[in-house]
Amino acid sequence: MVVSHIDSVKIIRNSAPYINAHRGKTFVLMFGGEAIEEPNFANIIHDIALLNSLGVRLVLVHGARPQIDQRVELRNLAARFHQDMRITDKQTLECVKDAAGSVRAQVEALLTMGLPNSPMHGAQIRVCSGNLVVAMPAGVQEGVDFENTGVVRRIDVHGINDHLNDGSIVLLSPMGYSTTGEVFNLSFTDVATNAAIALNADKLIAFTHNHGIVNEKGSLLRNIELDELYSMIERPFYAPQKQLLESIVSSLEANISRCHCVSYSQDGALLQELFTRDGAGSLISQRSYEQLRPANIEDVGGVLKLIKPLEEKGILVKRSREYLEKEIEQFTLIERDGMTIACAALYPYPDEAMGELACVATHADYRGGSRGERLLEAIKVQAQKLGLQSIFVLTTVTAHWFLEQGFAQASLDDLPAKKKQLYNFQRNSKVFILHL
Known part of the structure; x- marks a missing residue:
């Protein structure tokens, strides 16, 4: 795909809020030895260098299992494991x-590159270990x-x-040192988890061979909550x-708000995950990435932006900013990373124990997700909390969706008296009612 000059400008502009949000934050990145052997690993290093130049505080934790296995085999030693622990x-x-020393030297060398016409040119990164x-001892x-x-x-x-x-x-390498002068072989996930918790990191980012965490059908799970993760581990x-999932669980339980899983083979996955709204991998959080909540006065601009395309097509009745400011408390919305992506309003008619469902809208990029x-x-x-017994809706083009949700077609005479007086015969909207 060819990216035009204008597209490049848009990408930079759209990433600006994330650049500001990530500056000065501490991220712990963990990757196994498999990632280091991947041809794309050099690109990951370039992206890490970019994060460093943008002011992100980075702790890298690497593994070395395949590299250790190679050396064990060369020395004709028996590789012994118990519960997946060497x-x-x-x-x-x-x-x-x-193996750990060799991998560490390889990563340090890649982070030191500064060839002209390369992404690392002028980076002058210092790596400390x-x-x-x-x-x-594990004992x-x-x-x-x-x-x-x-x-x-x-x-x-x-x-x-x-x-x-x-x-x-x-x-940080998968080795630790004791006060008695001994060296121990550690799990890199154990090192990364403890480092993230001890440093009170803002994010723990894990690189995996998949695009992220996938389900049994092979589909990427883009957003996962901690409660879901508990059940997943047992399957x-x-x-x-x-081990990776347990690392994420421990981190979230220790109040690290967000963990990410991204692919180590997909070029640019790390940057896409951190600097775009939809990301590239899996985001695992203590609570839902998309928040359903009551709207407030600060949401007026977001709701206006969401419903404007539908108003222009005649699907929704036009609402002015002044109108929305007065009615905003009637709205419920779904917010994704600061952006309003869906909304709906409820207007009660208590005398008839009915309520009007109005201004149901979902952003074009987020339809089909049951929002x-x-x-x-x-x-x-x-x-139901207001004691209403039914909900009605007036619609011109989305009749089938409301029928699928259990609404039944009704007539103008079924509406509350005040609503009948305001009915717009020019729009000729159809009436649907859902009994609660």
Whole structure:
């Protein structure tokens, strides 16, 4: 796809709010050894460099399982695992040191590139690592001695923040060090989770081989809430991703508001996820990314922008800003990342125990996602709380949708008296009623 000059300008302009929002924030990025072997990894490094130049504080946590496996095989050692955790004896530990050191050097080298006519030109990124992760033995579990496999005991928060405050990128390897001078092989997801929690990071971003988290049908789950994640972990389908999902759960439970999963093979997935409204992968949050809530006076502009195209087509009756300012409290809306993408209003007629459902609108880019149904359910709840027994709607072109939602066609005589007096015969709207 060829991007025109005008398109490029629009992309930059549309990303400006996200640039401002992310500046000065702390992101922990974690990627396994598989990502490092992917041809697209060089592009990920370019995108990481861009984030650094935009003022994002970055902590990178890498894994090295395939690289360790290669070295174990070369030395004719037996690769031993229990519950998907490597048992690290003295000989295997040497493979771990070798692999982790090699991967770290590779990442540092890529972040140091500065060739002319490349995205890294002039970046001058400083990468810092070291004994920033304190570990302890995993010990004996279910009768299995994990030897030099460890778990994170403590993250050197002050040391990491010192580097971040200097504008450096911090790189953490899947190794930890004990106060007794021992070295332990760690899970990179364990390191990333503990680092994100200890640093009170704004985001934890995980790179995966899929576009994000997918369901059993292979469809990408773009927005996932914490409650959904609890049930997903227990399903056999997600067993290969269990460590990653548990890492996200722990982070969200520790009040990290948003976690992301993006592809390490898709060029630009990280930037698309962070700088566009719809992203490229999966966003996992403590609460829904799309919020259904009552409208307030600050939402008038967003509602006007949403309904204007429908007004111009004659689908909705035109409403002035002054009118909306007076009536905004009748509206319920769905907001996505600060943008109003759907709305509906309820006008009660208590004398007849009826309510009018009006101004039902969904943004063209977000139709087909059951948002109209969500709004209708919310309106029905409101109507019942007000003691209303039915809801009516006047429509010119969306009759079928209302029939699908349980409305039945009615006549003008079925409307409340005040509404009948205001009926616009020129529009000739059809009447539909839903009994609650």
